[in-house]
Amino acid sequence: MKGNIVGHSVPKVDAKAKVTGKALYATDLYMEDMLYMQVLRAPYAHAVIRKIDLAQALAVPGIVRIITKEDLPGLKNHGLIFKDQPALVGIGEKVRFTGDTLAIVIGESNIQVRKAIKKIKVEYDKLEVITDPLRAMEEDAVTIHTAGNIVCTHKLDKGDIVRGFMEADLIVYNEFKTQHVEHITLQPDAGLATLEEDDTICIWAATQWLHDTRVDVAQAMGLPVEKIRIIQPAIGGAFGKREDIIAQLHLAIAVREVKRPVKTIYSREESIIATSKRHPMIFRFRTGVKKDGTLTAWEATVIGDTGAYASSGPAVVHKGLYHCTGPYDCPNVRGVAYTVYTNNTYAGAMRGFGATQTAFAYESQMDIIAEKLGINPIELRLKNAYQVGSTTPNGQKLYASVGVKETIIKAVEAFERLGGVIR
Amino acid sequence: MGIIGFTSRRLNEALQYLHQYGDETTIIAGGTDVLVKYHERLDELHRVLNIWQLEELKSIRIINDQIEVGSLVTHTQLEDSTIIQQNAPLLAEAAGSVGSPQIRNRGTIGGNVANASPAGDTLTPLLALDASVKFVSLDRGEKVVSLEEFLVGPGRHIMKKDELITALIFPIPKDNTVGAFVKLGYRKALAISTVNAAIMLGLQGNLIEDCRIALGAVAPTTKRAKLVEELLQGQDVTKSNTFEILGQLEKDIAPISDIRGSQQYRTDIARELVTQGLQKIVNKEVGRSGR
Amino acid sequence: MKKRGVGIASVMFGFGYGEGFPDHSTASIRIKPDGRVEVKTAAADVGQGVLTVVSQIAAEILGVPVESIDLVNGDTAVTRSSGSTSATRQTFFTGNAVMNTAQILRSIIFDLAVKVYGKTYPELYFENSCVVPHGAEEKKISFAELAKIAAERGEKLEAEGSYFPITTPPDPSNGQGERVYVSYTFVTTIAEVEIDLGTGQVEVIRMVAAPDVGQAIHPQNVEGQMEGGSAQGIGMALMEEILFDEYGTLLNPNLSTYLIPTSLDVPRMQTVIVEDEEPLGPFGAKGIGEPAMISTAPAIINAIYNACGVRIKELPATPEKILRELKKLAAGN
Amino acid sequence: MGDNRLMIKVTVNDRLYELQVDPELRLVDLLRDELGLTGTKEGCGKGECGACTIIMNGKTVNSCMVLAFQADGSEILTIEGMGDGEELHPIQEAFIRQGAVQCGYCTPGMVLSAKAILDKNPNPSEEEIRKGISGNLCRCTGYQKIVDAIKDAAEVMGGGGDER
Structure with missing residues (x-):
């Protein structure tokens, strides 16, 4: 329902500050007496750390403090769904991907800090590196986390899949794969933290949910929630990446140790190596369809590579499964989704959250079916598209606002208006 | 410590500087290569000679x-x-x-x-x-x-x-010469070439009188395709057998596989780009070189 | 030689966390002493425009221009949780929370105005930051005056509200549930590509997209989401891929080796907004953030097949992959 | 590090600065860290994204690709120098009007590239605009509204504007 203001494109409220360069992003925050922080990342994707030698690094002029896990024995893991991710990996512990952190280095300038990081010497024992989720699922594969490499399994079973395939005139099987995708938020990760007089840690760093970030930082450090305050600066792109704790926890640890404001800015390279990715997924789809194009059965196996840590993975991968038939009504659906650890950079939320990956698979499958049946792909879609009263693979009945057919019709019209010719 | 910077405003001054400190000096002009190479490790440089202001x-x-x-x-x-x-x-x-x-x-x-x-x-x-x-x-x-x-x-x-x-x-290329540049990158701007090719032909009517073909990203250096150049001499640029000669191009190159393309793809593309370059010349889609 | 082809893809997206997770948003609104309206949420505006959207909703309900809205941004010491800017949920969840809160505040303001005028609610309306009695427009009272009256009476013109819909946790044995997601957004994209058969390069030359957003609160923002999402979809379809070697080393951690589309890689596209109102959405609106990118890659992949018969089953469809498949086709494989 | 500092004179947004700079300081750091002009953003440090674009002696450059001491004698325009006090430049107004701003991190560099396009040709074609901003990555907008904003600004500034 349009109103006097709703439904109209008013000037965006944040645009003026951004076009003038006045909007302050975390990178733009400065404080007197501020220190700079960078972290040392893992030298290898899967290894047990034996020794971290800081002597030469500490001798670099301007270095104020280097923090390792040994300084913080009480530090707990963090994570959005499972608490499986360490902010620091200590002696005798495992690094699980090349973005894991071994030391937090704090100094007077970024240049000095970077210099010191290069002078930290690490000794480690290499373990088998698993980069392929299918290898990770094999019995004899080394386990990346003690509970095993399969983080979780989700199931879907609607209607009667056996009957669905019996009713089919054509059964089509295909496997599809998607890749690791990086968000490329235009602002690399950055933040500034201070320690207030009452010991509250204030953190200015972009996040997609500051209250949840606060809780995760607090629980990892064993602090009461109210001792962490998160303030949102301007956000230089997110796309899901800024759901995970990125620099916030390291900053919080650092300010508590040095009791001076601490700032960090990741390099683009570090941001790409150490922060979340879109889950690569494997889809195995077996689809049953009648000659006239009516879908009768859809069987799906989904395998998602969540990398070294679960992050949002358990939710992302099964969202891919739950959306496996797309906007099409299919009475019989069965499927299973596996979320799997590997030693790749951890995968988390990214725009579409599993539904993006699965759409590539089901829309490819629909086109393949259309060709095999000799039906126009648009007709095949219109024939099966949801309408009010349809049920999703989860068995959810759709009551209203099911505009999928209209989107197809309107898109075709617009395309033809522009001079496009379909098929 | 720290690096030492020097801006020279006259060529002679720059040469004197290099004469004295050349071994420990990195020359910087536009900076688009040096600052990428030394990103986050500028402190590893010793001396930097800035020549950007050498107007001459x-x-x-x-x-x-x-x-x-x-x-x-x-x-x-x-x-x-x-x-x-x-x-x-x-x-x-x-x-x-x-x-x-x-x-x-x-x-x-x-x-x-x-x-x-x-x-x-x-x-x-x-x-x-x-x-x-x-x-x-x-x-x-x-x-x-x-x-x-x-x-x-x-x-x-x-x-x-x-x-x-x-x-x-x-x-200055002769009046009868025509050239083409063809590049394949994985996007349309800010792309390092997977392969690039430049062609200069001296034509007598449709006959190739003189020919230079250079290829990039298919060998340790950008290089001329001398074998193919020789085979193309005297050929009719509009005839299909001229294009068949380009099948020999793989003998002129030694590509590697990297993130911007495999050895096989580079081999295929080198031939394809030279073909497209010649087609551009045949179709007169390129400006004539020479005065 | 170059060949063209057209591909279509339609997608659905269940938005909100769904699955029975507690998913809610909280907002508070007050009339400041100067009569301006302060809207407080913790909703993260990542550029998509949620703060503009909530300003519009508050302004609409309270009868003030958008310019009279002052926003207080996320700060855990000042704002309550609005949940995440993710799951395509902010327009729907924080939009609803602000709508609910503005409605409560409207009642509070009317309540005070009733005492001032001795008239009932239906006899009053809002216009341009004033309460106005029907038929006695000259007796209107500005919000600033009303704020003063409220202060004198020890009352406050402020409200806090939230939106907290219930969803169903799916049965773990079969994923079935009555209301797994609050609602669904649908998008159809049609893409036309041109393929260089000699190099395998793909250019997207024409694209249209039709999203069903229930009701566009801010049509330009909807287009902005579609255009930006489609560009990300082009990247995912054709060029973006993080690579690891067998030792888990990430091979392309910079912007010259991990390529995203530039202005020359994205065609001009047309967005046709479909509005099939969602009864539970604020003013009928549904979210669009994520579905904006979902249908692009499959439309392009289907267009590639339509153009040259190459069916890419592993993303991205790089020129090298396409050329390899073209050669296989040519060899009669 | 102070020993090796170099004296430079540089005009930024019409203001002349005489400064001592470390030779390893990049222009982007000088602008942001020393002059407090944080409107110039850094996105990659390698000239690959264009977020740090400024106009130097009339031409757009990535300020991460220039050493500060190389800027000696130059005239620089940053986003803070666009517009006139509180008055926005027509390009900035067009960016707001057309919805060309999302996360905003590419915006300052984009606005300066837009200015360079219009300085060179007050009535640029869509192709020229797209080429002119091809060194400025944007991850949010898909570029279309940015292109529209530059066309819009061209019209407002009297260039006439290309037909859509």
Whole structure:
């Protein structure tokens, strides 16, 4: 329902500050007496750390403090769904991907800090590196986390899949794969933290949910929630990446140790190596369809590579499964989704959250079916598209606002208006 | 400690500096290669000689039957230069395909040559134009060496640390010559070439009288395809057997597999790009070189 | 030689966390002493425009221009949780929370105005930051005056509200549930590509997209989401891929080796907004953030097949992959 | 590190600065850390994204690709120098009007590239605009509204504007 203001494109409220360069992003925050922080990342994707030698690094002029896990024995893991991710990996512990952190280095300038990081010497024992989720699922594969490499399994079973395939005139099987995708938020990760007089840690760093970030930082450090305050600066792109704790926890640890404001800015390279990715997924789809194009059965196996840590993975991968038939009504659906650890950079939320990956698979499958049946792909879609009263693979009945057919019709019209010719 | 910077405003001053400190000096002009290479480790540099302000190296001139391009001429200048557009449009096109406007505004032709990237986009047209590099040192004076001899490996050239490139020189192409530049990158801007190719043909009617083909990113240096050049001599550029000769191109190249393409793909693409370049020439989609 | 082809893809997206997770948003609104309206949420505006959207909703309900809205941004010491800017949920969840809160505040303001005028609610309306009695427009009272009256009476013109819909946790044995997601957004994209058969390069030359957003609160923002999402979809379809070697080393951690589309890689596209109102959405609106990118890659992949018969089953469809498949086709494989 | 500092004179947004700079300081750091002009953003440090675009002696450059001491004698325009006090430049107004701003991190560099496009050609074609901003990555907008904003600004500034 349009109103006097709703439904109209008013000037965006944040645009003026951004076009003038006045909007302050975390990178733009400065404080007197501020220190700079960078972290040392893992030298290898899967290894047990034996020794971290800081002597030469500490001798670099301007270095104020280097923090390792040994300084913080009480530090707990963090994570959005499972608490499986360490902010620091200590002696005798495992690094699980090349973005894991071994030391937090704090100094007077970024240049000095970077210099010191290069002078930290690490000794480690290499373990088998698993980069392929299918290898990770094999019995004899080394386990990346003690509970095993399969983080979780989700199931879907609607209607009667056996009957669905019996009713089919054509059964089509295909496997599809998607890749690791990086968000490329235009602002690399950055933040500034201070320690207030009452010991509250204030953190200015972009996040997609500051209250949840606060809780995760607090629980990892064993602090009461109210001792962490998160303030949102301007956000230089997110796309899901800024759901995970990125620099916030390291900053919080650092300010508590040095009791001076601490700032960090990741390099683009570090941001790409150490922060979340879109889950690569494997889809195995077996689809049953009648000659006239009516879908009768859809069987799906989904395998998602969540990398070294679960992050949002358990939710992302099964969202891919739950959306496996797309906007099409299919009475019989069965499927299973596996979320799997590997030693790749951890995968988390990214725009579409599993539904993006699965759409590539089901829309490819629909086109393949259309060709095999000799039906126009648009007709095949219109024939099966949801309408009010349809049920999703989860068995959810759709009551209203099911505009999928209209989107197809309107898109075709617009395309033809522009001079496009379909098929 | 810390690095030492020096800006020189006269060529002689720069040469003196290099004479004294060449071994420990990194030369910086537009900075588009040096600051990438030393990103986050500028402290590892010892001396930096800034030559950006050497105005005397910033012009494009016709001297007798040659074109002399000062080493500090930027890609933008090359792209916009009437002299280059009229006499060597393939070089203007190649310069315009490099990086982005910002990079073209800073990146210089001398820097591109000194960087000696196997994929350097201006290097292939320069090779096809039969260009030479003019460089100079304080005590050994000026040398002029063909670009082909100048480049010896990825990032490597024959110049000593006390020498500085002052110009690129190439003969003004004859009236009957026509050239083309073709590049394949994985996107349309800010893309390093997977393969690039530059072609200069001297045509007598449709017959190839003279031919130079240079390829980038298919060998340790950008290089000429000498075998194919020879086979193409005397062929009719409109005939299909001319294009079949390009099947021999793989003997001229030695590509590697990397993130921008496999050995096989580069081999396929090298042939395809030269084919497309010749087609552009046949279809007269390129401006005629020469006066 | 170049060949063209057209591909279509339609997608659905269940938005909100769904699955029975507690998913809610909280907002508070007050009339400041100067009569301006302060809207407080913790909703993260990542550029998509949620703060503009909530300003519009508050302004609409309270009868003030958008310029009279002052926003207080996320700060855990000042704002309550609005949940995440994710799951395509902010327009729907924080939009609803702000709508609910503005409605409560409207009642509070009317309540005070009733005492001032001795008239009932239906006899009053809002216009341009004033309460106005029907038929006695000259007796209107500005919000600033009303704030003063409220202060004198020890009352506050402020409200806090939230939106907290219930969803169903799916049965773990079969994923079935009555209301797994609050609602669904649908998008159809049609893409036309041109393929260079000699190099395998793909250019997207024409694209249209039709999203069903229930009701566009801010049509330009909807287009902005579609255009930006489609560009990300082009990247995912054709060029973006993080690579690891067998030792888990990430091979392309910079913007010259991990390529995203530039202005020259994205065609001009047309967005046709479909509005099939969602009864539970604020003013009928549904979210669009994520579905904006979902249908692009499959439309392009289907267009590639349509153009040259190459069916890409592993993303991205790089020129090298396409050329390899073209050669196989040519060899009669 | 102070020993090796170099004296430079540089004009930024019409104001002349005489400064001592470390030779390893990049122009982007000088602008942001020393002059407090944080409107110039850094996105990659390698000239690959264009977020740090400024106009130097009339041409757009990535300020991460220039050493501060190389800027000696130059005239620089940053986003803070666009517009006139509180008055926005027509390009900035067009960016707001057309919805060309999302996360905003590319915006300052984009606005300066837009200015360079219009300085060179007051009536640019869509192709020229797209080429002119091809060194400025944007991850949010898909570029279309940015292109529209530059066309819009061209019209407002009297260039006439290209037909859509």
